[in-house]
Amino acid sequence: MSNVSAKQFDTVPAGNPAVESPLCWSYQQQKTANSANAGVVLREKALLGHVVLRGGAIVLDEAVRQVLGISLPAKPNTVERDEAGERSIQWISPDEWLVIVPGGEECALERSLRETLGDAHVSIVNVSGGQTVLTLAGDNAREVLMKTVSFDVHPHAFPVGKGVTTIFAKATVVLRRTSETEWELVVRRSFADYCYRWLLDASAEYGIDTQ
């Protein structure tokens, strides 16, 4: 490792031990009967790689272009994605970005970034165990969000490609609009059950399809 001043820790096991998403327990507790013609479709994109980057935009931009092939979103509250839509970088704060990649790639990503960045003053933190991604789609997805977040989710104010950190009922969430019809919510592990229950409840009147 070229960057000896920070310590990378590879959390991906060599073998194949049992692994659980933050919502495993919730699925058992909150069995839902999927309704036909559901107005809301809720899915989990479980076990992805989540990495928080902090540092100067210019130095980080160069590195992520090299390593991921996508640029660092310079505009506040926006998300850049690769063509497949599998890898994304979201502006979180003036010196903070959230990178989400397919599960298992996070440690290699961290290693490559550290090699590319050398001694630059940045922080790279693997938070893959600490959060998960939910997707919300369906005709009434926006109404459910309006019940939940105080941020303006109207298409005029929240176009595809936007992403924000905002209040989720009494928790917080990272909310991104991935397409005309789909939203992503990045929720913290310890709050995941609360968020899931809340979404089931808020969606009940429209009918919900969970898996």
Add this chain to the structure above:
Amino acid sequence: MTQTNRIDAGGRVDRSQTLEFTFNGQSYKGLKGDTLASALLANGVDIVNRSFKYSRARGIVAAGAEEPNAVVQLGAREETQVPNVRATQQALYKGLVARSTNGWPNVQRDVMSWVGRLGGGFMPPGFYYKTFMAPASMWMTYEKYIRKGAGLGRAPHESDPDIYDHMHHHCDVMVVGAGPAGLAAALSAARAGARVILCDEQEEMGGSLLDSRETLDGVSAVRWVEETVKELASLENVLLLPRTTANGYHDHNFVTLHERRTEHLADTASEAGLAGQARARLHRVRAGQVVLASGTHERPLVYANNDLPGNMLAGAVSTYIRRYAVVPGKKLVLSTSNDHAYRAALDWKEAGRQVVAIVDARANPDGDLVRQARDSGIRVITGSSVVEARGGQRVTGARVCAIDLERFVVTGKVEELECDTIASSGGYSPVVHLSSHTGTRPQWNEELLGFLPGEVKGMISAGGVAGHFGLDETLADGERAGRQAAQLTGFEDAQAITLPATRGLRDGKACALYQVPHEKTALRAPKQFVDLQNDVTAAGIELATREGFESIEHVKRYTALGFGTDQGKLGNINGMAIAARCLDRSIPDVGTTVFRPNYTPITFGAIVGRHCDELFDPKRYTALHQWHMENGAEFEDVGQWKRPWYFPRTVNGKKETMHEAVARECLAVREKVGILDASTLGKIDIQGPDAREFLGRVYTNKWAQLAPGRVRYGLMCKDDGMLMDDGTTSCLADNHFLMTTTTGGAAGVLEWLELWHQTEWPELQVYFNSVTDHWATMTVTGPDARKLLSELTDLDLDKESFKFMDWRDATVAEVPARIFRISFTGELAFEINVQANYALHVWKKLFEHGEKYDLTPYGTETMHVLRAEKGLIIVGQDTDGSVTPEDLGMQWAIGYDKPFPWIGKRALSRPDTLRGNRKQFVGLKPKDSSVVLEEGAQIVFDKEQSIPMAMKGHVTSSYYSPSLGHGFALAVVVEGRERMGQTVYLPMTDGTMHEAEIVSPVFIDPKGERQNV
């Protein structure tokens, strides 16, 4: 009963749908489209309530939100009870059950009315304060009975079966009120492309147009309403919210709307066929511009006995006739100060009933409506007013007399007119309530004889509320307001829209009339009511001013004018006018009181929304929660976290008590091996070349020499020198550290670090990130901990290569892990961190291998006992924000000679933190070994001292120690460290006195040999 007052034609009710309902136990029939009030009037129900203070019979006065009397208790069953619903705002539905909120045993025969007649029918303001004052201790008893007699609605005793929710909105233009101005504003803004929300509190939109005699473009005004609403509904950028009251107007154009979604249909949502739907929804709207088109409330005139059933607002009479096809009486006398009210008489006559006379306070009224009334043969008495209503349970006559407005006296002979209804109008008060919520004061307009909204940034008032009373003016003003609002929110090229043509009726000038003079003085005349809901009379206000209450705010509080659910909708302006007259000042000089949210009552359900039951507050779970549940853990709330408290076992068919479970868990750790889920501890990843320097500044101790692979315990102080958090921090690499915090302190500490970095030391190159949720932490501790862990890890756990306060990378059960040799129990301990998604796997593997060692899961209670036996503090339990590291005897963790002055250092040299008689952290050993002292118990030195005794300290932690075989405690005691071996006393509330010896806070293994093995 039949609907005696229903007329055969007209109105917006559906005669094909008859709805049965029950009021005060009696069945009635109404029509679809009725409100409860219109249905009661249709059935000839005169008395709907008893008044608050005097228990006088009261009838329906108004047709909208301003109704003061017809306040009912709604609901067929206990769990569906809703108090304080205005009958005028409640749509009638099949099977509706309502009761009067006041009147015991019933409204027709009321026991409490004797109170109203007490002392010749005179109860002054402050009556209850004055009468029931002595002895003060009896007030609680008096109050119980007074409330039974007086009270408004009651809360249900059973859980509400319905749900309520909230919805957030953002819009360019929020239009409040869908009368002519609001509709024109919404249409204008919507056509310009703005995002518009239009709300209206009534069942259908249209406001005054729904009962208007006017035509628009030559056809009924209702037609224009229907077309406009249809167009608005078709626009994607418009949200229409009927049955929705704008209840609060807060800072920055934040408006709260209360939408009634199912309560117009049935008692509960499921009875309405809408199971799972919210009964009511609170909309939280952030608007670019607010167009306030809340219209006006008609002011009643204040004359004697103006509260008898049969006294109504003139406009309400028109509304009941034209909108609900109900004529609320047979013979009408109209008393007015303005032209507009003439509509009531015209509508009444057209409905085929008798108009006895119109009594107009003006000498020479001459508007178009006046001419119409005269042309239709109605008798118009000018320069006069109704000075008194006659009757017992209902109006039977009106005493009419010429009056002198200037001198406030009656001038002629009284004429008595036989009638059953007196409609009155003293003019129109703009509904300024919402604007007042923002803190702005309404402004008096002498021309309009009313208060107009004060200035609010981002608000445009339009139509009636802005003082435009004519229909053409109102429409034009609304259109302008909507267009302007759109322009201000970025739709600069908003165009004027074409408005429908009115007939252009001309109103004559109104005169100022509030209280009507009587032959007798206000104090001697029959009661002249100002605020019907709170039973405030003109005499009461007069008396209040005589007793020295000159400020309108004081008059309000002394008399209760404008209190409660009414918020002064009908009475405030009249009350102020009377106060002004009594004080010989002008109305603007007297000023107005403040109107507060909510505009009309809102249910607690709607305020709470879905933040109740399971969703009341987030419950945070660790990755191991499922295992804890399956293994019978009892849980403790630590902040929002659910942490296992203890794991009771069932022994011989009997579940252990907490005491038994904790004793067993403690011994397991001291003698064998235990395991704790410590995942909730806050974890902060710190990276950057200045990370070490930063740690040195926020912790009291030194960090310069901590090598990679090593861990150190640190104390964090606030800038006042008081301990705020503690925990271990590990050096992962030269520029990389992992800090742990207390469970409850995690978010606060991260904020604290960011605060100091961003505001004081931005030059330090360092970043902080929370990794609390990423890592799951398991503490394996006890003499067998090494044996157990070595079965599952590739790391050499030898005590020489892996020392106490070392950490290493390793794998545990095939999963990459960090292992920390730190101990909060005093035993050999390994804290294992793994990526949380693998936590359950690792935990289960530990139990698979731990069976032969009798691996025992333990919870927070055992953790507390074990750490207390070692004298290890818990911040927030053993400290309370007034304890310094010195007080704790932790001088070893304070680096006074560090080059940079860390946070709190300076405060530790203040005289108060240096004084010798501070409370210091010590152990307590009860003299009676069976005693476990109470946490929080006060400590005294002299047990003979008389009360108040000098309190010299208190117990901070106290437990029974199964290892020691007796109770023990941690405490803070004045100069405690110098008092080792001395006896202190703990007087208890039951009169007993405990004795304890001051000892070292470390009860077990003072040399720390057990954790170093």
